[in-house]
Amino acid sequence: MSVSESLHPRRTPEPAALLTLLKPVTWFPPIWAYLCGVVASGVPPSEAWGLVALGVVLAGPVVCGMSQAANDWCDRHVDAINEPHRPIPSGRVPGRWGLWVALAMSGLALVLGLALGTWGFVATCVAVVAAWAYSAEPVRLKRSGVWGPGLVGLSYETLPWFTGAAVLSRGLPSVEVITIAVLYGIGAHGIMTLNDFKALEGDRITGVKSLPVTLGPARAARVACVVMALPQLAVLALLVAWGAPWHAAAIGLLMAAQGWAMSVMLRDPKARAPWYNGTGVLFYVSGMMIAAFALRGMGAAA
Template structure:
């Protein structure tokens, strides 16, 4: 006779269940319903997986300042800016986006906290304001800590929260337009944390602002990847995402071209400022990125979007750091 299953293992989650719960907690596609801890639900709304690029942007900004040194104070200052850019302001952005996207999510991702009824709208609104106020207050603390005459970090935080609001909320709701919405998202993920990190340790000037704004055009391509998971809901509700406007395959090509072309443009700029070794490294990082684009994304953008991001995006973020180090080395600060 077959052995009976021990009673203490009957309710043990399977590996697939654990994976689904982890994905849900991180705010990733392919999660599963059923979370009951209200604090985990609050964290899920903040989508921790999306904090990483902004935290990395602070690192790139510190590198481009050319003045970062490994002192305890600088490490603490950088870590505080990462807390500002990641959990607080990105958490605010993701929460307010989920609040205004609850009808779309009911179609595309019904397991999300709001459409599934796992959390009340009152709690969601409270979270939005707590993260907003905490973020702006911490930005002002960083300005005082750094001794800025003009509150640069606070201004960047205010701009970021404003962009997050008009991206998600009517009447503007920038995400209704695939170009404007995705560029606003790209700028928020690249330009704003980079400028904040740079301002903490160096003098933020127009050259750095322009460079990060241009780099954000590559970020537009990354932002488009997120639109493929919600094509059906966007189409039903009249949102003009690029996959809806141009079709899935054409939008996939627009996405990869934007990423690759503007990274190559940054490499060209590095050659212009005589940082040729850094330029070569940046171009070499684009090669495996193109490989994964062809291997995964261009073949099946609807099903391979997450796999593509996991395999190709690390090369983009490493390229950002290479560019930051080059700018710091060249003394453009």
């Protein structure tokens, strides 16, 4: 912040800072998971392209963007230590604008969720509640290295996958679809744990008990790798049992690539966790879509 800005603080946000607050780079996981649900439903997207498009907008810019704004508002004191350049601590999104944006987008999410039918609206309500439960006092599940990443993993992967399948099939998805969606959501706990490495110092100072803080970087990274790998092994075994061995084999190859990336990351977890989240996670989410294609014939509503 310049001297002029410190003497005359902003009263309204910078437009670019508002976009930064919503973190477009984070929209990909829930959008991808929603599309996995669409594929797994077995319904051709061309038959309901409007619902597909609305779900993509809702899962990414609206719900995920809202969760990022809520998290940045609730984390503004932590970010002042870890990342003071962020929109709120830097003053580019001044006053309570961060809170107002998060609340307005929560309302928008619920309105848009109504257009997705009963299950789509229920899932949207759960997503909004989960976003605030993760970040806001007095619940603030982010303080736990177990519950926090678990909630985010289920919200970013399982919930949008379920929503995509439910909206396209116009009913409760099959047990197979729900099971695979839950497994990938559980595995995402490990991805979220690695994401916590970037806030290690601020979390330690402010009392956030992330796994990198409580276990140390080396042990936390090993736990994250195990948590990512075991659900994928379960997916692989289930697909073989359900008569999709070629899809299972493809996921196995992607797991081997993840194993290589994990071995690189474990040499220096604190430095290489961001690298893994940009490399190894690509193999993880590719496996999700392969599993979704395997489930197409099992995706009819229950």
